[in-house]
Amino acid sequence: MSDAATKTMNMIEAINSALDVMLGQDPDVVIMGEDVGYFGGVFRATAGLQKKHGKTRVFDTPISECGIIGVGVGMAAYGLRPVPEIQFADYIYPGLDQLVSEAARMRYRSANDFICPMTVRSPFGGGIFGGQTHSQSPESLFTHVCGIKTVIPATPYDAKGLLIAAIEDNDPVVFFEPKRIYNGPFTGYYDRPVEPWSKHEGSAVPEGHYRIELGKAAIVREGGAVTVLTYGTMVHVVKAVVAEHGIDAEIIDLRTLLPLDIETIEASVKKTGRCMVVHEATRTSGFGAELSAQVQERCFYYLEAPVERVTGFDTPYPHSLEWAYFPGPVRLARAFDKIMKD
Template identity: 65%
Template sequence: MSHMNMIQALNSAMDVMMARDPGVVVLGEDVGYFGGVFRTTDGLQRKYGEHRVLDTPITEGGIVAAAIGMAVNGLRPVAEIQFADYIYPAYDQIVSELARIRYRTGGEFAAPVTIRTPCGGGIRGGQTHSQSPEALFAHICGLKVVMPSNPYDAKGLLISAIEDEDPVVFFEPKRLYNGPFDGDPDKPATAWSSHPRGNVPEGHYRVPIGLAEIIRPGGQVTIVTYGTMVHVCLASARGLGVDAEIIDLRTIAPLDVETIAASVKKTGRCIVAHEATRFAGFGAEILASIQEDCFWHLEAPIQRVAGWDTPYPHAFEWEYFPGQARVSAAIKATLEAS
């Protein structure tokens, strides 16, 4: 067991899988010689060679198209899109080709492609380096969509994604790369080494795709969240002294409706929180599922906490970001409602 930040955990996952399976290859912009813009692939090309860690041209559609060709010919490519904001030129390849291969070939071909991409804000990257487009991919049949909140889950989920026979879009909240935080921009990040989820096994292990985790049991209100917002919601619940049950989805698609429903039926109150834009964000799907399964158990309207319905604002990043104040207000509102 080692103390790792999320960057180290992701690097370890790829290292473990490349050592175990010669069919695992990594490709993307600057992933080889440079080791990735966030250093997540650092050292892999030196260890496994240029034929397994490939620096590509700046062509996201070409990266995904090449990964699809590799996958249908027996490899397990891990394709990095440098920022989630850059993934749109590859969207047609992902939606029209990658997601449909198993179905359109009647199961003759699978597409074990993992697409890794950093997402979200918090690094003052502006609207072209800060987007959270997970809802666009959760809507696509044939794709699995993952977003971890800590190093332990990041490594275990990435290993599961690489071993999966179906394509996985793996979002990595870049604000969590070096450590968790409490949602306050004026406070430094806490080192992962002091966080229980920073303890990461050095070898192979899996975290199952499609299974949420209750990271804080409680009885007053259920908070459903994922990625960066897990830490904001934890800080809000602690700050208010509320007996909140917090669910880290870990996987966005397929959604673990059973865990969510069981919690909401117990507490009778629910908040859904994510960093992405509110309108048509993935929180709406979570809310609809809760309404369908738990209507007669609800004691108050479901609250949503999310980003603004605007392009990601460079100058007002911390106002856009749904921090502790907005989560705490939602907790108070749902607890006071009757």
């Protein structure tokens, strides 16, 4: 952790702090998106930034995700470091062509004459009863695209350090923010209170500049019986279940899906001999499939059981039943029981 003074922050505050720091130290950083200026964003992640840094640095855009990302690509090629916000990850699809065909390929197509240092921020996942159009988890789409880095934080400390690193990176980054834990980490139990960030190890955030290297996972809990690979909200859900059931699990928060810290994963699985993958997105072609394949390819002779996946279901996102859709304590406990018996 940085030696700078720290402050207790939730994830929204940490993201706001990261943007404030980067606007203050780099005149090439600009923030744009729907309602990010005067209003401060639908989740208030950019609150106060326009007033402090001006309307040419933090500004509103029309409701056009294709236009927002397309303009960001042009700004990045020109030499700026744009940080466009897509209000919900569900809305990112109209801008997908700009990300895949332009941003991701710019360095290669120009023989390194141009780069695209653009960071696309977007809240993703469920947990706020937002229904089908405000709750999707499309991260696996972007991990399939060469040239785009995909980052998902799980704590305020990581959110700020990773976002600063993403903005400073010379390649395009998709930065998904798990909105279910914007204000505090849910334990994953529908009928229990939210654990406040003040009791969480990720809540003490340096007020100044610091960065967390992209592509480096974090071992958030050491263990010897099973390795759990997860990210975002599910880090907290897994921790709660492991603590309640006394499971000797090693929990790895991937933090960056692409580039993937396969070395940390491989070392852990070879130590424990078992591997479970947990994510909120749908099961088929989810990022867990890639993780399972890489573990099997690298650790086959060390595995004592097949790789287990606990994910969202292959259904449209259910509004009224979203807490049944999430990997939760019952499904996780059942999966741990199965993998430990194999």
